[in-house]
Each structure stands twice: as C-alpha cells, then as structure tokens.
Amino acid sequence: MTIAPSAPPRSAVTDAPGRVRARRTVPVAVALVAASLPMFMATLDNLVMTTALPVLRTELSASLEQLQWMVNAYTLSFASLMIAAATLGDRFGRRRVFVIGITVFALASIASALSSSAEMLIAARALQGAGAAAVMPLSLTLLAGAVPAARRAMAIGIWGAVSGLGVALGPVIGGAVVDGISWEAIFWINVPVAIVAIPLVRWALPESHGRRQSLDVLGLVLAGTGVLSLVWAIIRGNDDGWGSARVVGGMALGLALLAGFLLREQRTDHPLVPLRLFRVRSFSIANASALAFSIGVFGVVFLLSQFLQIGLGYTPLEAGVRTLPWTAAPMLVAPVAGMLAPRIGVRPLLASGLALQALGLAWQGLLVGQGGVVYVDLVPGLAMAGIGMGLTFAPSATAVLADMAPDDHGTASSVNATIREIGGALGIAVLVAVFQAAGGTLTPEGYAAGLEPAAYVAAAIVGLGALVTLWMPRSTGRVVPSTTV
Structure with a gap:
C-alpha cells in the first residue's frame, strides 16, 4: 500500500508519445520550494482578507453580504475550476497549466489592488480564484513526481504544513500589511512572488502528463x-x-x-468527478472529514478575525498577531504528523486533530457568551484548534491518495481540494447566517451575541467530522516494512 503518489522513473520523463528527454537532477528542497511557493500564495489568499474586512467595509462602503462575497467569490471560483484545471493539466501538461495559473493569479491580484468599489473587487477575486484553481491541485502532483519515492512522505508532510500555514497565516499577514501599508498591498505582494516562482517552477519541476480525456x-x-x-x-x-x-x-x-x-x-x-473514486472508503472518509473541517474552521476564522477588531478593539495587525496561538501550531505539528502517519496510520491523527479543533471552537463560543471576555481567555481554545489543524493537514492529504491508482492522483487531489474550498464557502455563508439570526451586528455590543452560537455550530460540525474519521480503515497511510525471506 502506498501513502503518496508514485513518481515516474528518475532517469527520464515522457513529454509526448515516443519522445523522452533526460530529467535534470534537482535537490528535494528546491523542488519543495518550487511546488510550495505558488501553493502558499494561493492558500494564503483564502483568508488574507479577513483582517482587512473592517477596513474594506469603511473604504469601499461594503455591506456584510458584499464582505462575504469578497471571500466567497475567490473560494467558489477556486473550487469550481480546480478539477477542470487538473484535467487540462493531465492533457496539455501539468507544469504548463500550473504556470498559466500562477500568471492569471498575479494579473488578478493586480486587478484586485486597483479596485475602487466592492463590485470590482469581488469580480477580481473571482478571477484570482480561477488562477488559484490551476495552482493548488497541480502543486502536489508535480511535487510527487519530482522527489524520490523514499522521501515522498516527508515531502508531502512539509507540503501539508505549508498549505496549512498559508491558510492559517492569512489573517496575520493581512493584518500586518493593512496596518503597515494599505489594504491594496495585500494583493500587490503576490506579484513579486509570482515573478520568482515562474522561472523556478520551469527549472525545478519536470513536465508530466496524466490520463488524457475530454473536459x-x-x-x-x-x-x-x-x-x-x-x-x-x-x-x-x-x-x-x-x-x-x-x-x-x-x-x-x-x-x-x-x-x-x-x-x-x-x-x-x-x-469531471469519477464517482468510482468514492467507492474507496479511505477517500470518501477523508473528503467527508475535510468538508466538516472547512465548514467549521473557515467560518469561525471569518467571524473571529473581525471580532478581535470590532469586539475587542484591536488594530488589523494586533488582531492578526493574536491569532498566532491558532496559526503557529501547524508549523510545528504538521511535519510531525506527516512523519507519524506511515507508522500509526492517518485515522488516529485525523480523529484527534478534528476533536481538538471542535473543543477549541466550543471554548471560544463558551467564553464569548459569558460576556466581558478578554483575549487571554481565548488563548487555550486557539491553541487547541491550532494543534488540531496541525494534526489534520498532512494526514488528510495522505489519506486522499493512499489507495488511488497513479493515474487518478491528480483528479483525487483536485476533488479533495474542491470539497475543502466548497466547505469554506458554505462555512462562511452558514455561520454568518447563524450570526445574523442570533442578532449579531457589526458593533462592539452586538458582535458577541452572534459569535457565540456560530462557534457552537462550527464545533458541532467539526466534531461530526471527527466521528466520521472513525470509519477510516486502520491501515490507511501505514507503511509495513518489507522483510526479506
């Protein structure tokens, strides 16, 4: 049983039928940077705007509904086009489509920075999501084909950590940039990253193709x-x-x-989505738990990052820094989880990770509901959620690919990423709906009233995801050392 995508032979890579070119030997660390840097940029922009939302509400005269669409236009475009991008990558070349995605993302970032109205920013964010759709799924597939099989589990663990870090650090980096420069700068910073990433990708990651089929x-x-x-x-x-x-x-x-x-x-x-993939239990369970995770976590991040500013009076940078107990933990925990998965399997890691996140979200709801909450009271809950996130990212990626045929790796990865993005969009919509239904308002007095029930609902959804993982096969992700007779 494999725990990660299998790579083509290290000696050569086939570009087209009957044509083979020599493969350049590239250090694993360089391949990791080449695959992870664009992916980090794309995942960062999922939530980089969250700490800027109160500023955007003022400067662009945006309503709460428009604030949601500034985030959801990106995630829905991202989710809707990801599998299509993977299909095009399989057919026309994964690296080629990957580079096109980086380029579109950078151009859309420029359009976002130049937006002068909420409607313009929403449209630019949708285009930005289309570029990200070609980046996220293909980065893992290209990385898997660029590193030796013996080091692939470690590489996927690091890739998972970087992916989680991009999502988690979005509020911190967004707050720092908004406070120090302007809200437009959160989009301008993508441009130099893309300029560096494109030549690095072309040099370090070999071109590859998958099963060619019509879109x-x-x-x-x-x-x-x-x-x-x-x-x-x-x-x-x-x-x-x-x-x-x-x-x-x-x-x-x-x-x-x-x-x-x-x-x-x-x-x-x-x-577009081969339904036969869902006959594989490990794949189905990994995606069900990923959906629950995204609904709960993305929705609460959207609300909590604003609560720190509106409810507790912090600046965007101060609010971003105060999410660090949540965001810093995956940097330490995710690589460890990636290394533990081959030894103990992914089930105990996913179950405990989601359970910790559910407890962390419930902790925040409980304290906010008591009134008079101060930041230090939230820290234990933030830390539990952060450790849980770190235990989730890499094992989830491993479970998605563990029992898949090599030709299905790109599609399987894309389906998983799509489900997570859809979960993020649904999470924001559902939890904001709970927030508003409970009488929550964008005022210091009214914010806690809506955040408390929203956090409880998020905790229940993530907790359900933890229960679902108990149906994961025990052997998923485990590597049994071979013995010579």
Missing part, C-alpha cells in the same frame, strides 16, 4: 452553478426570509443542479 463542460457548469445557487440562497436567507420564494427557489435550484451533476457523472464517458 466535461456540462458537468462543470452544473456543479459550479449548483454550489453558487446554494451559497447565494444561504447568504440571502436572513435578509429575504428563509421561507421566501427567492431563498427556497435558490436552494431548490442548487439541489436540482447538483442532482443533475451526479446523473451526468454517472452517464458520461469522461466525468
């Missing part, structure tokens, strides 16, 4: 519009009324489109 455009449209319709309906629920024709109709349309997507995937010869 399921109809499936892409059905899935993308279905999720968009559901998220839109949830966001509009409190304002329009949960029984209103617009909200009920939006949810019904979304569910119908997603049902149509599943039927399409069963009948087409070239499905």
